[in-house]
Amino acid sequence: MGPLTGIRVVELAGLGPAPFCSMLLADLGADVIRVDRPPGTGIAGFDRVTARNRRSLGLDLKQSVAVELLLRVVEEADVLIEGFRPGVAERLGFGPDTCLRRNSRLVYGRMTGWGQEGPLANRAGHDINYISLTGALHAIGPQGGRPVPPLNLVGDFGGGALYLAMGILAALVERAASGRGQVIDAAMTDGASSLMTFFHEFRRRGMWGSERGLNLLDGGAPFYTTYETADGGYVAVGALEPQFFAELLDDLGIDRTHQPDQYDPAGWPELRRQLEAAFRERSRDEWSAVFADSDACVTPVLSIEEAASHPQARERNAFVEVDGFSQPGVAPRFSRSRPAAPRATPAVGEHSDEVLAELGLDSAEIATLRAVGAVH
Numbered sequence: 001m002g003p004l005t006g007i008r009v010v011e012l013a014g015l016g017p018a019p020f021c022s023m024l025l026a027d028l029g030a031d032v033i034r035v036d037r038p039p040g041t042g043i044a045g046f047d048r049v050t051a052r053n054r055r056s057l058g059l060d061l062k063q064s065v066a067v068e069l070l071l072r073v074v075e076e077a078d079v080l081i082e083g084f085r086p087g088v089a090e091r092l093g094f095g096p097d098t099c100l101r102r103n104s105r106l107v108y109g110r111m112t113g114w115g116q117e118g119p120l121a122n123r124a125g126h127d128i129n130y131i132s133l134t135g136a137l138h139a140i141g142p143q144g145g146r147p148v149p150p151l152n153l154v155g156d157f158g159g160g161a162l163y164l165a166m167g168i169l170a171a172l173v174e175r176a177a178s179g180r181g182q183v184i185d186a187a188m189t190d191g192a193s194s195l196m197t198f199f200h201e202f203r204r205r206g207m208w209g210s211e212r213g214l215n216l217l218d219g220g221a222p223f224y225t226t227y228e229t230a231d232g233g234y235v236a237v238g239a240l241e242p243q244f245f246a247e248l249l250d251d252l253g254i255d256r257t258h259q260p261d262q263y264d265p266a267g268w269p270e271l272r273r274q275l276e277a278a279f280r281e282r283s284r285d286e287w288s289a290v291f292a293d294s295d296a297c298v299t300p301v302l303s304i305e306e307a308a309s310h311p312q313a314r315e316r317n318a319f320v321e322v323d324g325f326s327q328p329g330v331a332p333r334f335s336r337s338r339p340a341a342p343r344a345t346p347a348v349g350e351h352s353d354e355v356l357a358e359l360g361l362d363s364a365e366i367a368t369l370r371a372v373g374a375v376h
Helices: 019-028 064-075 088-092 094-102 128-132 151-180 187-196 197-204 242-252 265-279 284-290 312-316 350-357 362-370
Strands: 010-011 031-036 054-058 079-084 107-112 182-187 224-228 236-237 298-300 319-322 325-330
Touching: 010 019, 010 064, 019 031, 019 107, 019 151, 031 064, 054 079, 054 319, 064 094, 064 362, 079 151, 088 094, 094 107, 107 151, 128 151, 128 187, 151 182, 151 187, 151 298, 182 187, 187 197, 236 284, 242 265, 284 298, 350 362
Parallel strands: 010 031, 010 079, 031 054, 079 107, 107 182
Antiparallel strands: 224 236, 236 298, 319 325
């Protein structure tokens, strides 16, 4: 039984960070009821991995009778999660004021890129746009090259989903004392800016410049970057501390007697040249064997397909098979409240009858709702 067992979440189906936030809560034991749109909307079936561990209630929320059903589900819920543009939920009849009137203990989670107000609030955007205004995108990329989007990890999932999950959990803790719910305004720009706090501290200390690829943690330092190996693979080197850097040079067979000072950028080009030449002498897997028992902080750069077969992942059962597909398991781990293994993503509307029966509707009422297309 996961630590969130007993918490009921209503998720309004969408794409990206809001569903991922719901997955995290569901993985930890929350009963997540995903309100799915009618088939053919372009969303159903897209997220066969991140929509795991749900029950699916199919509603056409353009019909008032379906909105009323949603509000009845909300009355018994602890959390609602929606990822619409500002004002859409209000226009459809299930905005936070309406929902909180029906359930004053509800935690209403709103996931957007720009936030609920501001000059960009109603503008379209994606992860790359959100992080471009936070300094994060500007800081990532090679020296002299263009900024490189770090997948959509920083805006959608780091600054969005994780901050929304944290806000929801904090509001549930606060509710235990106050007895009242509240609205969580989770903007990906806010979260991504928060993730950059550490680098603002670096900048304050004069340890971070505005040019990409010349700093300590952006690939500029030769002891914190990646190197190509003889077979075209790559290794990641993170030998930040002097003792780890010394072990790195020893394991590579590089004489460290007359090396430039590790932290003097003037000596970095020479250090990089030596490290590049050394790593090209063996394959990625050969270097993995060399550094297997070393504290030099050298690891192979694995592909997504390779990650699940690494001994560390296998030992921790970090990947599981769900619905015939290998995917990351539940994180983090708990000593007592251990979540169950993830369940397969349900078909759209698979649990409609079950959820409506929990509201007290009989089979005839449900059949009528299906006949008019309000429920599917």
